[in-house]
Amino acid sequence: MKRVCLLILFSVAGLSVVAGEEAEGTSAEVTPVEETPAEVTPVEETPAEVTPAEIQAMEKKILTVNDPAARLFYQANIYRAKGEMEKALQSLAKLTALHSHNERWVTRSELLSAMLYLEVGLPDAAEVTSRQVEFLNKGTDAAEQARRFLETIGQVEKQSEEVK
Amino acid sequence: MRRNIRSIVVSGVLCMLCAGAGAQSVSDEELADISASGLLYQASDYLSQENYLGAIPYLKHYLDRMGDNEEDRVVALRQSVRLKLGKVYAYINDQFAAAEYLTQYTQTLPRYKPREAWKLLALACYESEQFEACVHAATNALSNPLPKELPTQEGKVDYNELSKDDMGGFSARQMERMQKEVDEAGEDTISATISEDTPDPEPDYTVEELVFLNMTLAEAYTKLENWEASIEPYKFVIENAIASDRKGYAIMQLVNSLVALERFDDANDFIVKLYYTDARYDIRVNMALMNAASTMFSQEKYDSSLMLYRMILPRSDLVTYQMEKMNEMRRVAGLPRVDIEMSTNDMGRVQTMFGDRYGDNMAQADSAFATVGLPDKPPELNALEDSIRTLLSLAPYEEDVIYRTGLLYARSGRPWEAVAALDYIASREPDSGKGQDALVESLMVLVDPLKKYELVDERAMQFLNAHSAGLAPRRVVYALTSSYQKQERWKDIKNLLPLIEGFVPTDDEVVLQYECELYYMQAVADIVLLDYEKAKTGFEYVLNEYPDSHQEENATYWHATCQLFLKNYQDALDEYSAYAAAWTNGSWLASAAFHSGLCLFSLEKYDEAKVRFTEVINTWPDDTVYSDACSMRGDLWAAEDQPEDGSYEPLDLAKKDYEEAIASARQPRQAAYAVFQMATMFELEERYEETLNVVNAYLERYGEEADVAKATFWIGKTKLAQGLTDEAVDAYLETIVEFGGDVLQDGVDMIISELLTLYAKLSDEEQGKVEAALQAALRETEDVTLGLRLRVLLAEMNGTANELGRQLNVELDDLTQAPPPVLAILCDSAFEVQDYSRAADILNLFQIRYEGSEFMEAALKLRGTELFETQQYDAAMTIVQDAQDLYGQIGVPWAQILKGRIFLAQADLESARELFRTTLAVSQWRGVTFAEATYYLGRVEEEAGNFRDAFAWYQRAYFQYKGFAGGYWAAEGYLASARCLKELGLEIDRLNTYRAMLFDKYVNKLPQADVARTVLGAEVVREISTMIVEGVQTNITVKLTAEAAE
Incomplete structure (x- = not known):
């Protein structure tokens, strides 16, 4: 299960296999990381469970990432794995704000930000972020993901209202 | 973009570059010697050599010479010459001259090439910034005009009929041959068209020409700010342009027009289209994007604005793209690839050159531009090189984009993105206006919604330690103040005052506006801290130091309100009127x-x-105070007596106003006030059902927002009145436990007071049940405030309140969790032992948090007494007045007595006498208050030297009121009587008074009796003790003539 979660965490980053091997203790060599991700992979809504060893491996791997945007995204995932959601958000915010032309990373950064905003109790920010991702990426998978997440936010808020 | 358009158009007419070098000057005399046809021949010759400048004098001279000739042939030739001149001038970029000749052409017949002429004229007018004329020309061109002949058109020139002068030394055959050569040269040269011949009808415009014309028209409309008219031609370009960058440029301009027309939704649609064109690599488009993005931002169209900002590419991306484009053009032109080289020249300016990609020095690079030995550069390449140079010479704009997107994130609600962007700018340019603005904006986001208050404190203070001049420090303090307001740290707001006062003075209006705001917020903090005097001073400062400021109206209103809070009612009234x-x-x-x-x-x-x-x-009727006004008028009606004529029923009117107040209430507080006032009114008339109805309706309407405890209090009272004691007690106990943890819940305190009254009337069994329930609740609760309330209740029931008061006085260092009943017993127990150490603090706490609580009376009494004992009579009198205002004169007899004592202490014996006499007329004060008043009447007379009268009052005190206050006032009466008798020299009576005192079982065990024992001596005391033990009844009486006490 842990391994699966780790794979999910890094599936968009191209680190999954390497990080997984590190976690198993089968690979000590630091390999340069593939920085060209494939299509925008859906961001998992459930935070993954990751062991300290796995996190350590991820932290080691991040040193080999040259692209500053990619590095920020990986760093955010590490924070997320550690449960430090606000720090994760800050990393993603830097990516979005300062590397907005890095088309490889900015959209997935925003999608993940939207999710983390909801997790840290800022649903309005989650909604704005999702809406803007949908608007900026009309007709793409990312826009569809954002639209679905907007629905999720709506449901969460409705449930929250009901609880109140 | 204009340059590209022009080159496209002109290149459609011209084959090659002008040779240029052949422009030989020719004098007017020489021109005069040439025949008219010779002029045309010479001009044609130059034109065929592409020496356009050389042809101009001949063409112009021809027009001058033949200007008056109205022969059809000549008129036609003149038109042809005008068109030619228009083209030549357009080519050499003298657009005014071009426009002049083309205009003449379009206004004269015959016009064989109207489409070409209008098209060229549109271009010439645009280039010479004659935009209205451009619109006219482009519109005519797009109307697909047809050639127009002269009314009577003749055929071709018969060279055999020309004069010698017209022939210019040529034979007719030579002339025909030359004409043939010219005709064969084709339509695409300027030289081809000097002819009076009726040409073939013009072909329709090509799509490219239509795109050009529409673009020119749209651009002219844009220059004229006729946004609406520009839309259709831009749309034509967007739909028909082949080149992606041109299409993109048109989209950008269309977006600008739509933005100007505030058709933001339409603009959004085109923004998305623009995103997918190559126009985004055009620097002019990027600059236009910034303008449009800024406009969208100011219109709060954040999503569209963000898209535009995202489309603005970094300069490096633009240069890379354009360089690739340039090298592709160079490849096509047979030129080598180049790279950008930048250097600083002797003047310290950055120079940009396009070096040979594989070259090894700049000289070689320059040679690439010079194209020595290489093919000529196409004009488009030169234009592109100019564009890249312009791009590289621009000031960096990327950080401006980051700053603006940071603001956008802040406004649209993406806080962490805002902080990231703004902090970046603040760190890059810490001393610039933009950098400091970024810091402030970041702080504001950290306050709200991120609530990173500590970070705000840290960053703001760090900045303020180094800056005290200009706008930024004021804005930083503004951010800090906002942060403290959010946290309700009002005292910390006040701590910012020295910083504000330390700012470097300025005359800058914007800076002063912020400064004014800060002082205003200081005064607001004073109000919240209930320091109305300071608040009043603060608002005065705003009004005096910042006249006509944006806060003048607010400060004026709040100044008046401070007067109200300070009970300066007349001043407040005057200021509200002002x-x-x-x-x-x-x-x-x-x-x-x-x-x-x-x-x-x-x-x-x-x-x-x-x-x-x-x-x-x-x-x-729609204002928030409407409900309050209804309630207040209801109160006035409720307090009014029914008129003698019975013309109206005040209580009915009161009820009507309260009902309206409830119906129109905007806040639960407003409804609650009216509901409970109405309940009070109903109680007086024993209208219990109505009380239940109104309270239950209130509970139903407001649910969790309702003041349930207070509602329960009233429901309980109604049940008690209906004899449902058990139900009332159960409801009270339940409510105390449920809401007693809230220190501010005054409804619980009302229930506690009511329950104590009720408790005394319960049977032992019922009392036992209540106590058991309270004990159980006390054992179970971990809530400090509820625990305190329960302990007070139990102590009051057991008669151990004073002991608990003394105990709590030791226990409770912090009184903020102590609800009013607890504070009250602290005061009562302190009063008993004359301990005034916490009197001021407790009264202050009441006034800040529990003003209006019935339990505040104990605090007023303690504090008033303290002030009296310390001879602060005016302050003590204020307390008396407050108490009587709050609880009514009858409700606070101690205040009446204290007031009399103040008069007495101030030697105002008349007022004191009057007051104490009046006191004895109030039947509700029978008992201890009468005893005190009687005693103090004695004191008044004693002070006045009327010892007989004084004696009489004292004697009455110990005769009539010995059963009150544990005999205290009777004992005091005895002693004071003896004192008066001594003054009167009645020694035997004095001793008898002491004897009577020792015989009096109500007082002889009190400490005051020791005075009598001392005076009488041990033997007499022993006798008296023996007699008392033996059951001897004394008949000692002292009789004096005294009228006062009668």
Whole structure:
């Protein structure tokens, strides 16, 4: 299960296999990381469970990432794995704000930000972020993901209202 | 973009570059010697050599010479010459001259090439910035004009009929041959068209030409700010342009027009289209994007604005793209690839050159431009090189984009993105205006919604330690103040005052506006801290130091309100009137009128108050104070006696107003006030069912927002009145436990008071049950406040309140969790032992948090007594007045006595006498208050030297009131009587008084009896003791003539 979660965490980053091997203790060599991700992979809504060893491996791997945007995204995932959601958000915010032309990373950064905003109790920010991702990426998978997440936010808020 | 368009158009006419070098000067004399046809021949010759400048004098001279000739042939030739000149001037970029000849052409017949002429004229007018003429020309061109002949058109020139002068030395055959050569040269050269011949009809415009014309028309409309008219031609370009960058440029311009027309939704649609064109690599498009993005931002169209900002590419991306494009053009032109080289010249300026990609020095790079030995550069390549140079010479704009997107994230609600962008700018440019603005904006986001207050403190203070001049420090303090307001750290706001006062003075209006705001917020903090005097001073400062400021109206209103809070009712009333006169459309008008009514109420001008509340009710039915005004008028009706003529029933009117107040309440507080006032009114008339109805309706309407405890209090009272004691007690106990943990829940305190009254009437068994329930609740709760309330209840029931008071006085260092009943027993126990150490603090706590609580009376009594004992008589009198205002004179007899004692201490014996005599007339005060008043009447007379009268009052105190206050006042009466008898020289009576005192079982065990024992001596005391033991009844009496006590 842990391994699966780790794979999910890094599936968009191209680190999954390497990080997984590190976690198993089968690979000590630091390999340069593939920085060209494939299509925008859906961001998992459930935070993954990751062991300290796995996190350590991820932290080691991040040193080999040259692209500053990619590095920020990986760093955010590490924070997320550690449960430090606000720090994760800050990393993603830097990516979005300062590397907005890095088309490889900015959209997935925003999608993940939207999710983390909801997790840290800022649903309005989650909604704005999702809406803007949908608007900026009309007709793409990312826009569809954002639209679905907007629905999720709506449901969460409705449930929250009901609880109140 | 214009340059590209022009080159496209002109290149459609011209084959090659002008040779240029052949422009030989020719004098007017020489021209005069040439025949008219010779002029045309010479011009044609130059044109065929592409020496366009050389042809101009001949063509112009021809027009001058033949200007008056109205032969059809000549008229046609002149038209042809005009068109030619128009083209030549357009080519050499003298657009005014081009426009002049082309205009003449389009206004004269015959016009064989109207489409070409209008098209060229449109271009010439645009280039010479004659935009209205451009619109006229382009519109004509797009109307697909047809050639027009002269009314009577002749055929071709017959060279055999020309004069010698016309022939210019050529034979007719030579002339025909030359004409043939010219004709064969084709349509695409300027030289081809000097002819009076009727040409073939013009072909339709090509799509490219239509795109050009529409673009020119749209651009001219844009220059004229005729946004609406520009839309259709831009749309034509967007739909028909082949080149992606041109299409993108048109989209960008269309977006600008739509933005200008505030058709933001339409603009959004085109913005998305623009995103997918190559126009985004055009620097002019990027600059236009910034403008459009800024406009969208100011219109709060954040999503569209963000898209535009995202489309603005970094300069490096633009250069890379354009360089690739340039090298592709160079490849096509047979030129080598180049790279950018940048260097700083001797003047320190950055120079940009396009070096040979594989070259090894700049000289070689320059040679690439010079194209020595290489093919000529196409004009488009030169244009592109110019564009890249312009791009590289621009000031960096990327950080501006980051700053603006940071603001956008802040406004649209993406806080962490905002902080990331703004912090980046603040760190890059810490001393620039933009950098400092970024810091402030970041701080504001960290305050709200991120609530990173500590970070705000840290960053703000770090900045303020280094900056005290200009706008930024004021804005930083503004951010700090906002942060403290959010946290309700009002005292910390006040701690910022020295910083504000330390700012470097300035005359800058914007800076002063912020400064004014900061002082205003300081005064607001004073109000919240209930320091109304300081708040009043603060608002005065704003009004005096920042006249005509944006806060003038607010400061004026709040100054008046401070006067109200300070109970300066007349001043407040005057200031509210002044406010209403100065701001006839002011935002506080309704509130000012309502508070004026409160002032009049407090000044006991009840009729005027009622008129004022009625004015509020009639004038501002939609304002928040409407409900309050209804309640207040209801109170006035409720306090009114029924008129003798019975013309109206005040209580009915009160009920009606309360009901309206409830119905129109905007806040639960407003409804609660009216509901419970109405309940009080019903209680007086024992209208229990109505009480239940109104309270239950209130509970139903407001649910969790309702003051359930207070509602329970009233429901319980109703049940008690209906004899449902058990139900009332159960409801009370349940409510105390449920809501007793809230220190501010005054409804619970009302229940506690009611329950204590009720408890005394219960049977032992019932009392036992209540106590058991309270004990159980006390054992179970971990809530400090509820625990305190329960302990007080139990102590009051057991008669151990004073002990608990003393115990709690030791236990409770912090009184903020102590609810009013707890504070009250602290005061009572302290009063017993004359311990005034916490009197001021407790009263202050009441006044800040529990003003209006019935338990505050104990605090007033303690503090008033302390002030009296320390001879602060004016302050003590204020407390007395407050107590009597709050609880009514009858409700606070101690205040009446204290007031008399103050008069006495101030030697105002007349007032004191009057007051104590009046006190004895109040039947509700029978008992201990009578005893005290009687005693103090004795003191008044004693002070006046009327010892017989004094004796009489003292004697009455120990005769009539020995059973009250544990005999205290009787004992005091004995001693004071003896004192008077001594003054009167009646020694035997004095000793008898002491003897009587020792025989009096109500007083002889009190400490005061020791005085009598001392005076009488041990032997007498022993005798008296023996006699008392033996059951001897004394008949000792002292009789004096005294009228006063009669």
